[in-house]
Amino acid sequence: MTSTSDTLQPAVTPKMRRGRWILLFLIAACVGAAALFAMYLINPKPLPELIPLPVNVYAEPHYLFSSVKVDKPVGVAVSPDGQRIYVAESGGERLIKILDRDGKVVGNFVAPSTAVGSRAPVYLAIDSDGRVFVSDRIQGAVYVFTADGKFIDEILSPTLTLTEYVSKHAGGLPPGTTVAYDVVTRQLRYTVPGGEEQTLPPPDEGWSPLGVRFDKAGNLWVTDVMGDAHSVRVITREALAAPSWQEFDSPERVIGKMGTGPGEFTFPNSAMVDSKGRLYVVDGNNGRISVWDEQGKFLLEFGKGVGESVLGLPRGLWIDGNDRLHVVDAVNQAVKVFDVSGDEPKFLVSLGAFGVRDGQFNYPNDVTVDGSGRMYIADRENDRIQIWSY
Amino acid sequence: MRRTGIFVLAVLAVLAVLAVPSGTVLADNGPHGGYTATNTPDGCAGCHRAHTGSSDMLLVAGSTYALCTTCHGNGGTGANTNVLDGVYLARRSPGPSPLEGVVDAGLLAGGFQSTVMNTDWGTSPPASRTTTSSHTVDGTAGTVWGFGPISGSPYPGLEGVQMDCGNCHNPHGNSGSAGQATYRILRSKPLGVGSLGTSADVREQARKTYTIAYPYDGWYFGQSYDGYGDELASWCAQCHTRYLAGGGAAETDSGDALFTYRHSSSSDALNCLTCHVAHGSSAQMSGHADQTAVSPGVGVTTGTDSALLRMDNRGVCAQCHVSGDGTISATP
Numbered sequence: 001m002t003s004t005s006d007t008l009q010p011a012v013t014p015k016m017r018r019g020r021w022i023l024l025f026l027i028a029a030c031v032g033a034a035a036l037f038a039m040y041l042i043n044p045k046p047l048p049e050l051i052p053l054p055v056n057v058y059a060e061p062h063y064l065f066s067s068v069k070v071d072k073p074v075g076v077a078v079s080p081d082g083q084r085i086y087v088a089e090s091g092g093e094r095l096i097k098i099l100d101r102d103g104k105v106v107g108n109f110v111a112p113s114t115a116v117g118s119r120a121p122v123y124l125a126i127d128s129d130g131r132v133f134v135s136d137r138i139q140g141a142v143y144v145f146t147a148d149g150k151f152i153d154e155i156l157s158p159t160l161t162l163t164e165y166v167s168k169h170a171g172g173l174p175p176g177t178t179v180a181y182d183v184v185t186r187q188l189r190y191t192v193p194g195g196e197e198q199t200l201p202p203p204d205e206g207w208s209p210l211g212v213r214f215d216k217a218g219n220l221w222v223t224d225v226m227g228d229a230h231s232v233r234v235i236t237r238e239a240l241a242a243p244s245w246q247e248f249d250s251p252e253r254v255i256g257k258m259g260t261g262p263g264e265f266t267f268p269n270s271a272m273v274d275s276k277g278r279l280y281v282v283d284g285n286n287g288r289i290s291v292w293d294e295q296g297k298f299l300l301e302f303g304k305g306v307g308e309s310v311l312g313l314p315r316g317l318w319i320d321g322n323d324r325l326h327v328v329d330a331v332n333q334a335v336k337v338f339d340v341s342g343d344e345p346k347f348l349v350s351l352g353a354f355g356v357r358d359g360q361f362n363y364p365n366d367v368t369v370d371g372s373g374r375m376y377i378a379d380r381e382n383d384r385i386q387i388w389s390y
Numbered sequence: 391m392r393r394t395g396i397f398v399l400a401v402l403a404v405l406a407v408l409a410v411p412s413g414t415v416l417a418d419n420g421p422h423g424g425y426t427a428t429n430t431p432d433g434c435a436g437c438h439r440a441h442t443g444s445s446d447m448l449l450v451a452g453s454t455y456a457l458c459t460t461c462h463g464n465g466g467t468g469a470n471t472n473v474l475d476g477v478y479l480a481r482r483s484p485g486p487s488p489l490e491g492v493v494d495a496g497l498l499a500g501g502f503q504s505t506v507m508n509t510d511w512g513t514s515p516p517a518s519r520t521t522t523s524s525h526t527v528d529g530t531a532g533t534v535w536g537f538g539p540i541s542g543s544p545y546p547g548l549e550g551v552q553m554d555c556g557n558c559h560n561p562h563g564n565s566g567s568a569g570q571a572t573y574r575i576l577r578s579k580p581l582g583v584g585s586l587g588t589s590a591d592v593r594e595q596a597r598k599t600y601t602i603a604y605p606y607d608g609w610y611f612g613q614s615y616d617g618y619g620d621e622l623a624s625w626c627a628q629c630h631t632r633y634l635a636g637g638g639a640a641e642t643d644s645g646d647a648l649f650t651y652r653h654s655s656s657s658d659a660l661n662c663l664t665c666h667v668a669h670g671s672s673a674q675m676s677g678h679a680d681q682t683a684v685s686p687g688v689g690v691t692t693g694t695d696s697a698l699l700r701m702d703n704r705g706v707c708a709q710c711h712v713s714g715d716g717t718i719s720a721t722p
Contacts (some may be wrong), residue, residue, distance in 0.1 A: 004408040030449060074465045090465050115517030117475045117504025137466040138494065140481050183494050184477065184506055186515045208481045210467065227470065227480030227488050227493070267468045268463075285461075285468050312437075313460060326663055330460050333451045354451035362457050365467070381456045 011148070024053060054162075060349050061375055062335075063359035067385040071095075073378040074365040075316070076385055077124035077132070079147065083371040086132055087378065088121035094148065096121055096134055103385060107150030109294045111136055113180035116144055116187065123270065123316065123366060125212040125220065127240065131293055133220060134323030135209040135233045139183050142209045142222065153245050154181065158222075158233045160248060165203050166190050167246040207233070211270035211282065223268035223281065230258040230265040255296045260286055263298035270317035270366075273324070274340055281329060282314045289314065289327065302338070303343050309336065309347035316366030316378070320362065326375065333361040335377055356382055426487060437561075447556060454554040455528045458561070464503075471600060476501020477520060478601045491601030498600060500698070502527050502668035507610050509673040509702045510706060512628045522696040524670025526553040534583060536630040544647045547630075548583065557581045566639040575617065576625060583629050593617075611700045611709050615663055623661035633662070640720075664707040666698040679703035708717065 047157035072091030072387055078084065084106075085099040091194050100109040111119045111134070117305075120137040127133065130147035141162075142155040154162035162181055167173040176193040181202070188200040188343070211223035224230065232255040239250035266285040273279050277294040288303035302341060303311035312331035319325045323341035333354040339346040352361045362381035369375045371389035437457060438448045445453055461468030470480035476499070477563055478491040491497075496506035496516075502524045508516040527530040529552055537548040557560075560577045564570065569595040574621040578589040602610050627634035635644070635652035644650055655662055673696040680694060699706055710722040 073468070076668070090463060115504075115518045117477075117501070117506070117520065118462075120466060120472070120475070122465045122467065137464070137479060138472070138475065138477060140479075140494075182517070184515065185517050186494075206481055208479065225466075225470075269467055313468065314437075331450060331457065346711055362452055364466070365460075380460075381452055 005158065015086050021223050025103060049279060061351065061373075061390045062386045064389050066358065066379075066387065067099055068105060068382050069383060070097055070099075070105075071383060072380050073383070073385060074380055075121065075123040075134075076368055076376045076378040077126050078365050078368055078374075078376060079126055079130055080128055080371075082372055082374070084147070084321050085220050085376060086124050086126065088124055088134060089359045090120065090122075090380070091383070093120050096124070096132070096145075098149065099385065100229055101371070103387060107149060109145060109151075111139060111154075112151050113182050114139065114228070115182075118182055118184040122210060127214055127216050128218060133212050135212050135222070137208070137210065140208050141183075141222075141294065142212060147157075155209070155248075156203055157207045158195065158235060158250055158252060160203060161245040165247045166200065169200050170198070173246055183257075199351075209233075210266065213272040213317070215273040216225075216275075221271045221273065221279070222272050223265075225267055227256065230268055231256045232265075232268060232271045232279070236384045241316065254299075255292060256287075256290070262301065263290065265290075268314045270327075272317050272319050274319050274323050276322075276323075278333060278340075280317060280319065280325060280340065282317045284314060287311050287313065289317070289325075289345075291340075307347075308350045309338070311336065315364075318368045320369040320373075322369070323367075326369060327368050328364045328377065329378075330365060331364050333364065335361075335367050335375070352377075352389070358390075359386070361386075404697040453529050454556045457557040467672070471497060471500075473497065473499070474501055474503045476507070476521075476669065477518070484585075490598045492603070495557045495601040498602060498667070500671050502670045505553075505667075505670060505707035507667075507672055509610065509671065509700065509705070511698075511701065511705065521670040522675065522694050523673075523698050525668065525698070527555060527669075529554045534629045536632040537583060538631055540632060540644055540646045540649075542645065542647055546648060549701040553581045553582065553623070568596070569706040573622070580628055590621065590628055592625050593623045611665070611706055615658075616659070617658065619658040619661040619663065620656060622663055623656045626662040627656075652673050665700060667700055668698070671696045671698045672699065673699045675707075676703060 013319055030102050041100060056383040070087050071089040074086045075088035077086045083101050087097045087099060089095050095110055096110040097105055100106050107133060111121065118138055122137050123133050123135045125133045129191065130325065131152065132145040132147065133142045144152040144155065146152060156162055156165065162179055163173055166179050168241050170190065174192055178268045179190045181188045185204065186202050189203055192195045201368050208225045209222045210225050213221050215221060218240065220235040220240060221236065222233045224233050234253045235250045239248055240368045256263055258265060265281065267284050268281050269284040270282040271279060279292040281290045281292065283290055288301045290301040292300045293299055303314065312329050315328045319340065323339065325338040325340045325345065328334050329336055333352060335351040337348040338352065352359060354360060354362065356362060361379050364365060364377050365380045367375060375388040377386045377388065379386050396715055424606055433498055435475055439450050440448065442453045443449055449452060451459060459474060462471055464472055464474045466472045466479050470478060475577040476497045478497055480490060481493045500507060501521060504518050504520050506516055531550045532551050533547050533549045534551050535547040536614045539543055557580050558577060559575050561575065563575050565575050565577050566572045573592040576592050578591050600611060607637050622636060632646055632649040633652065634656050635654055636656050637654050639652040639654055644652060654660060675694050675696050712718055
């Protein structure tokens with residue numbers, strides 16, 4: 001005998017069950033889409049930045065947007081948290097501009113005691129503390145600033161800072177001492193608190209720093225284009241971490257020499273270390289990149305030959321966390337990407353072409369990639385920083 | 391049998407041709423030079439495209455000015471001669487400056503945006519200052535003053551000539567009329583002024599000198615161009631034709647409606663570069679000196695244009711025509 005309730009309960013057919021599943025899926029999809037929409041409204045960023053995606057699979061980066069106008073930018077760097085973009089301008093007042101993550105100007109600063117025509121900021125590097133290191137081609141120095149652009153010191157050679165030089169001559173440098181140095185006028189002045197302004201002869205030793213990049217350990221790799229001795233120099237983490245630079249003690253280490261043969265440089269523009277400790281040097285006027293082992297032994301070079309991987313006038317270089325080497329080719333109007341995780345570099349892609357539209361370049365000069373996969377390119381003659389993303 | 395032999399030979403010949411190693415096609419895009427008639431350089435492709443150039447001169451991209459300043463701009467990322475700031479960057483340490491010039495000293499030619507010139511006869515290293523006059527270099531159109539032959543009709547010069555670095559310099563080198571090296575890779579004949587005049591080669595220096603001397607002793611004026619000053623004058627006169635004049639031209643009617651009496655400018659000791667710089671000057675003009683005949687024959691205007699002069703106001707005149715006791719003379 002069948003009960004009444006049994007007779008009133010409708011039977012769940014497979015068709016109904018399937019319908020419920022579909023309904024459930026549609027509701028979940030709607031909720032998911034609504035959540036995504038809400039997230040985008042709150043934080044309008046590309047999906048790869050909202051949802052972490054696996055990054056070990058190479059996907060070609062794409063153009064996102066451009067910054068507000070900056071004047072002939074030649075160098076670009078990003079703070080460790082990715083929230084500040086630093087730009088070295090070669091036009092106008094030649095400022096170092098601070099942009100926010102959306103490419104809007106939030107501040108600027110310059111090398112102290114310099115006129116417009118006597119300063120030429122080129123490349124930048126940011127250390128883990130957020131300090132900003134800027135090479136200046138005319139002043140022949142690496143300027144060091146706080147994240148907000150307050151002047152800290154000037155590295156006049158791999159073994160000498162401005163405060164060290166003045167301190168040695170002045171018999172110490174009490175807090176509050178002001179120092180002003182301009183190599184063009186050859187004037188070095190300092191004033192201790194409560195004292196009168198003093199002058200010093202300019203230091204004899206010097207260098208011509210150009211490319212600046214930090215490795216993971218915190219050592220600063222600098223390309224040096226001294227008149228007769230183009231090379232790569234290293235400022236050690238220990239020297240940079242010292243509480244005072246009045247005794248600046250970085251051991252001398254020189255890699256390469258000037259020339260056109262293997263292991264030689266002509267206007268090296270940038271040098272950076274990969275995850276295996278190998279050093280990559282952009283050999284600008286020789287149109288190639290040379291690779292060195294940790295001991296400073298020359299391994300190989302690439303960038304010559306035929307095809308898209310060929311380099312014309314390579315400039316700024318950046319190696320990201322996946323050992324993808326990005327190099328700007330100024331005359332070929334492109335950013336070229338190589339996979340350097342193996343024994344031999346493997347060409348991946350050439351990004352961009354000549355032009356003024358989104359994603360096109362007009363004599364680009366530098367590139368950097370942040371931890372979220374955003375790529376920043378100094379697009380010099382288009383007066384902008386282009387932001388791309390993986 | 392014979393046909394078979396010919397066939398076999400033909401096949402062998404084809405195989406032999408195929409077996410010859412073909413020359414490697416290189417794309418060694420380093421800048422400037424390395425070109426010969428007997429190799430197959432692909433350095434050309436670094437800057438040019440034969441059929442798809444985006445700019446004149448078949449440049450791969452952008453303007454000549456943008457290309458040149460990629461190395462010679464104020465970033466100095468590929469050269470020691472920063473022509474925009476007029477400053478030399480070949481730092482050498484320790485020890486003296488390199489033979490070619492003084493580090494951070496002014497280039498002999500001045501600069502297009504700013505210069506390091508002691509135009510005030512000062513003896514201390516001058517600060518960098520914005521230029522007050524310069525040759526057009528970014529591809530915009532300007533007037534070539536004094537261009538053309540002596541004319542009874544007022545004719546200031548050739549208007550609308552687009553000027554960039556490439557009008558005067560040949561980036562490939564060996565730019566003399568016979569393919570020889572020239573001073574500052576100057577073309578034997580500037581581009582843009584047609585067929586006027588003859589070629590004027592300026593000999594290459596045995597040892598290049600890019601900057602004024604140091605320590606500064608006031609001699610930005612009259613920097614020595616010993617031995618080729620007259621060649622430089624002839625070179626400038628390919629465009630500024632009617633400015634070139636020999637001795638006695640100040641007392642002789644040239645027959646030109648505008649350039650009637652002229653200062654001599656054609657000798658080795660006294661030439662265009664004795665008083666003027668080639669790229670740009672930051673000389674300051676004031677008082678009567680700021681009244682400049684910007685356009686010959688159309689009146690005097692007031693401005694700060696320094697006409698590429700090496701010294702403030704008319705300091706260049708005083709260098710030769712004012713003696714120690716203040717006497718002014720027509721002849722030095």
